[in-house]
Amino acid sequence: MGRRTGQTGQVSTPAPLPPLSEILAGARVVALPLVTRFRGVDVREALVFEGPEGWSEFSPFAEYGDEEAATWLGAAIEDAWVPRPAARRDAIGVNATVPAVAAASVPAVLARFDECRTAKVKVAEPGQRLADDVARVRAVRDALGPEGRVRIDANGAWNLDEAERALHALAEFDLEYAEQPCASVEELAELRRRVKYMGIPIAADESVRKAADPLAVARAGAADLLVVKAQPLGGIRRALDIVAEAGLPAVVSSALDTSIGLSMGVALAAALPELDYDCGLGTAALLAADVVDPPLIPHAGHLSVGRVDPDPALLAAHAASADRTQWWLDRLTRCHAVLAAAG
Incomplete structure (x- = not known):
């Protein structure tokens, strides 16, 4: 993913893009029911995975294209591979x-x-x-x-x-x-x-x-x-x-x-x-x-x-269906390719 210059002019250093296989190895897709319909959906789907710093989430809404969704993936990878900034409040x-x-x-x-x-x-x-x-x-x-x-x-x-x-x-x-x-x-x-x-x-x-x-x-x-x-x-x-x-x-x-x-x-x-x-x-x-x-x-x-x-039991209990899991894994693969092409 490389180095980038932030809006303040300072250089921020996100994680190097890990191999796709490393992310896919532990990726889990879940489907969580909502208490009440929100944003036009009754079930919220998300893909979660673990990196060196901990667990992170990739969950752009289904209607978003790959270019937009890739930004969400970059955020998730950074959070899983790079220590979070120091907290000013608890x-x-x-x-x-x-x-x-x-x-x-x-x-x-x-x-x-x-x-x-x-x-x-x-x-x-x-x-x-x-x-x-x-x-x-x-x-x-x-x-x-x-x-x-x-x-x-x-x-x-x-x-x-x-x-x-x-x-x-x-x-x-x-x-x-x-x-x-x-x-x-x-x-x-x-x-x-x-x-x-x-x-x-x-x-x-x-x-x-x-x-x-x-x-x-x-x-x-x-x-x-x-x-x-x-x-x-x-x-x-x-x-x-x-x-x-x-x-x-x-x-x-x-x-x-x-x-x-x-x-x-x-x-x-x-x-x-x-x-x-x-x-x-x-x-x-x-x-x-x-x-x-x-x-x-x-x-x-x-x-x-x-x-x-x-919780491993909750990941299993709320696992998405096989076809929806594959849909998210395919999306992850395409978005990873977008990030790789961007350097």
């Missing part, structure tokens, strides 16, 4: 994550996140209306009370006018911030200008992790803070570089990882020089099963920092 405050459920289901979802005083609420779900979002956010605010922190995430689904209208409708719930309300950097910049008087900060997620230039959103003044994820950005060190160069506050989030993948995100959060927000790393609470016992779920609103190891 516990990370996390938020509850509320999928696009009916308002009546909100208390049951929040109950899975032990003493979390921050909640991220999914909005703009296809097939739903703004009234559904308002009812869901109201239910979260009612559950958390006036001292709780409520943030929303639209995953870029609103256009500019829809986003402005939605934020007007949701402003009464004292939003901590709105995550990726629009898809483009240009829309985010204009929306931020339009709603500045409302005091609702704008956070960028997809405009960072899925962008050819993850710093464009910061240069355009299109966000007040960044949402960063270790796997999609190519690893902990790459994410740290981006945050440092952007000069904006950061929230570390997950991609509905297993506890193994979540521990990588926790390591990123622990290494940030400043961390002013609760992080979106409590999503193991949305899984009905995991590969780690006990799973990395919030206790008193926090996650402990440190590596985790899978």
Whole structure:
């Protein structure tokens, strides 16, 4: 994988690309059921493997192409072969994550996140209306009370006018911030200008992790803070570089990882020089099963920092079907070839 220059101009040294056979030898593919449908799936699949530093996870979503997925593999290899950066804190405050459920289901979802005083609420779900979002956010605010922190995430689904209208409708719930309300950097910049008087900060997620230039959103003044994820950005060190160069506050989030993948995100959060927000790393609470016992779920609103190891019995119990296992192994092989070609 070679040496690379980070966004700060400093040289970071990821792991040399290990032989494919070395990764395949211990690779395990799992299929974990979700408590409630999230991001359009009921089962989360992931491939985990062990390197010299410990276990790591490769779990790009199924629809991602090999070029994008290879970035996730690079992150996983780095985490398994290179020591993690020094931790600046030993516990990370996390938020509850509320999928696009009916308002009546909100208390049951929040109950899975032990003493979390921050909640991220999914909005703009296809097939739903703004009234559904308002009812869901109201239910979260009612559950958390006036001292709780409520943030929303639209995953870029609103256009500019829809986003402005939605934020007007949701402003009464004292939003901590709105995550990726629009898809483009240009829309985010204009929306931020339009709603500045409302005091609702704008956070960028997809405009960072899925962008050819993850710093464009910061240069355009299109966000007040960044949402960063270790796997999609190519690893902990790459994410740290981006945050440092952007000069904006950061929230570390997950991609509905297993506890193994979540521990990588926790390591990123622990290494940030400043961390002013609760992080979106409590999503193991949305899984009905995991590969780690006990799973990395919030206790008193926090996650402990440190590596985790899978339970062999759980790996076996939740092994993916033969055809899905082969699909992931083939994907791993193709992505390894992408990394090898990139040098």
